[in-house]
Amino acid sequence: MASFKVSVGISNRHIHLSQEHIEALFGPGYTLTKTKDLSQPGQFACEETVTLIGPKGTMPGVRILGPARKASQVELSATDTFKIGVKPPVRDSGKLEETPGVDVEGPKGRVHLDQGVIVAARHIHMTPEEAAEYSLKDGDHVRVAVPGPRGGSLDHVLVRVNSNYELDLHLDTDEGNAFGLKNGQQLEVSTD
Amino acid sequence: MASFKVSVGISNRHIHLSQEHIEALFGPGYTLTKTKDLSQPGQFACEETVTLIGPKGTMPGVRILGPARKASQVELSATDTFKIGVKPPVRDSGKLEETPGVDVEGPKGRVHLDQGVIVAARHIHMTPEEAAEYSLKDGDHVRVAVPGPRGGSLDHVLVRVNSNYELDLHLDTDEGNAFGLKNGQQLEVSTD
Numbered sequence: 001m002a003s004f005k006v007s008v009g010i011s012n013r014h015i016h017l018s019q020e021h022i023e024a025l026f027g028p029g030y031t032l033t034k035t036k037d038l039s040q041p042g043q044f045a046c047e048e049t050v051t052l053i054g055p056k057g058t059m060p061g062v063r064i065l066g067p068a069r070k071a072s073q074v075e076l077s078a079t080d081t082f083k084i085g086v087k088p089p090v091r092d093s094g095k096l097e098e099t100p101g102v103d104v105e106g107p108k109g110r111v112h113l114d115q116g117v118i119v120a121a122r123h124i125h126m127t128p129e130e131a132a133e134y135s136l137k138d139g140d141h142v143r144v145a146v147p148g149p150r151g152g153s154l155d156h157v158l159v160r161v162n163s164n165y166e167l168d169l170h171l172d173t174d175e176g177n178a179f180g181l182k183n184g185q186q187l188e189v190s191t192d
Numbered sequence: 193m194a195s196f197k198v199s200v201g202i203s204n205r206h207i208h209l210s211q212e213h214i215e216a217l218f219g220p221g222y223t224l225t226k227t228k229d230l231s232q233p234g235q236f237a238c239e240e241t242v243t244l245i246g247p248k249g250t251m252p253g254v255r256i257l258g259p260a261r262k263a264s265q266v267e268l269s270a271t272d273t274f275k276i277g278v279k280p281p282v283r284d285s286g287k288l289e290e291t292p293g294v295d296v297e298g299p300k301g302r303v304h305l306d307q308g309v310i311v312a313a314r315h316i317h318m319t320p321e322e323a324a325e326y327s328l329k330d331g332d333h334v335r336v337a338v339p340g341p342r343g344g345s346l347d348h349v350l351v352r353v354n355s356n357y358e359l360d361l362h363l364d365t366d367e368g369n370a371f372g373l374k375n376g377q378q379l380e381v382s383t384d
Contacts, residue, residue: 078369079271090341090372121341143344149282149313152335155344177270178370180282 010176025106053103056085091118125165150180202368217298245295248277283310315350317357342372
């Protein structure tokens with residue numbers, strides 16, 4: 001068993017959009033406006049937000065994360081899903097087969113996503129060098145220990161390995177709030 | 193080490209009110225209308241709801257749980273607290289010293305609570321007979337294991353013992369959602 005420390009990043013609800021959908025929502029030829037780089041190199045938060053329209057409610061102010069992707073993807077907390085009435089599975093990013101869709105509204109138009117709504121599975125990003133150091137490979141699962149009054153453990157945390165990644169544990173707001181975590185907090189990972 | 197099974201009850205945001213506050217919000221002599229008995233004997237959900245008014249937002253439709261209590265108490269998830277801009281601690285029910293207050297609005301009036309807003313600490317209710325069987329006493333802490341894709345463990349779960357209690361694990365919606373739990377699901381408790 002090896003153990004190492006990782007920094008927590010708590011992801012609020014957000015959307016990744018294809019260029020086609022960006023233009024349908026914001027107008028022909030539109031490009032996103034970066035406001036802040038994210039922990040993963042090349043990824044950024046945008047000035048632009050959209051409104052999600054589900055069977056049971058609407059959710060305004062959902063942040064777009066750039067750059068444009070091949071397929072649009074909406075990442076919600078389970079708490080969010082009850083508010084708008086969608087029932088997505090817990091999924092790894094990019095695995096969108098048989099996920100529900102939702103309507104998305106921007107200032108210049110509205111699109112219906114046939115699929116793409118997920119509750120993101122918790123995961124750790126790392127480089128191949130870090131994975132080698134911890135005897136891990138892409139697709140492995142690890143356990144993360146959380147100290148404090150709302151402490152406990154998060155099992156089955158997916159390891160994602162890519163030379164473009166920065167070492168970082170990504171949780172959603174339900175997980176962050178349930179465990180009383182703050183962005184940047186250091187947690188212990190065990191690989192047993 | 194002993195272990196036993198317990199049923200999960202997930203508590204949505206709610207408020208307990210003193211008779212004085214019930215009358216200030218709903219009118220002189222008003223009594224609450226029971227709609228549903230809760231798992232703990234004598235406790236019930238009411239038809240009536242109130243609106244919370246915090247520094248950063250309002251939250252309508254907050255369910256009242258009866259019967260009337262000595263002191264009013266508001267139980268929110270951490271997710272809720274960000275929405276209305278209050279910063280309560282994680283607390284055991286009834287321990288309200290140095291907790292923040294909030295404004296509460298009903299159909300006939302509005303009251304300002306000087307204190308009483310908490311994020312409820314997770315806890316297990318049990319009878320003295322059950323406590324004896326599991327070698328536990330009031331105030332002890334136990335660990336609860338959660339299976340499944342969002343599994344893990346909840347440490348420091350408070351044990352509350354009273355002859356009026358029914359065996360039940362109470363979590364809030366953040367905890368229920370983070371672990372992918374459903375009401376009534378059976379979980380394993382360990383007393384090591």
